[in-house]
Amino acid sequence: MTALAPILDALEAAARSAGAAETAFRRQAAERIKVLERERSHAFRRVNLLRPIAEAVARAESEEMAVAGSQAILRAKLGWSNDSEARSVILTRFATVVKGMFATLHPRSEGKAEPEPIDILALLGAFEAWYEEAYRASFWDLFDQPMQETPVVDF
Numbered sequence: 001m002t003a004l005a006p007i008l009d010a011l012e013a014a015a016r017s018a019g020a021a022e023t024a025f026r027r028q029a030a031e032r033i034k035v036l037e038r039e040r041s042h043a044f045r046r047v048n049l050l051r052p053i054a055e056a057v058a059r060a061e062s063e064e065m066a067v068a069g070s071q072a073i074l075r076a077k078l079g080w081s082n083d084s085e086a087r088s089v090i091l092t093r094f095a096t097v098v099k100g101m102f103a104t105l106h107p108r109s110e111g112k113a114e115p116e117p118i119d120i121l122a123l124l125g126a127f128e129a130w131y132e133e134a135y136r137a138s139f140w141d142l143f144d145q146p147m148q149e150t151p152v153v154d155f
Contacts, residue, residue: 042140046124049077057101070098078142090139093130097123 053070060066071091074080080087100118131139 038138042138045140045143049074050124053098054101054105057098058105060102060106063099063102063106066102067095067098071095090131093127097127 052073056069056073057066060069071094074091074094075087097120100120100123104118104120128139131137
């Protein structure tokens with residue numbers, strides 16, 4: 001058996017190496033899956049928030065009505081039944097996205113040939129970046145917060 005010991009040792013080392021490589025790959029794959037899950041989740045949250053807001057902005061007769069309507073939608077989606085200073089700041093900052101949407105959907109023609117296009121995605125990206133910097137978290141993580149149970153009262 002001593003003559004085969006180096007061969008068995010080499011096979012055992014190869015098996016350990018293969019096991020370590022598999023473990024490292026699984027760890028990397030799990031981390032990559034988490035990143036992809038987060039990106040997918042945030043992408044769906046973006047569209048699920050902005051679709052009803054875009055519809056409300058399209059129906060709005062003024063920029064002020066568009067902002068108010070979008071803030072009501074955002075509050076409802078986040079389960080915000082009352083205001084705080086932080087929430088007011090977030091709503092105010094988010095209003096820049098809504099104002100861009102309103103200007104895109106309701107362009108004013110004041111003798112100009114064609115209004116300058118507004119990059120809504122850039123406005124949304126700037127809002128997201130501001131939120132991330134201000135709160136050290138993604139804005140879209142707010143949608144992970146469990147909504148408080150509201151007691152049902154029968155009269």
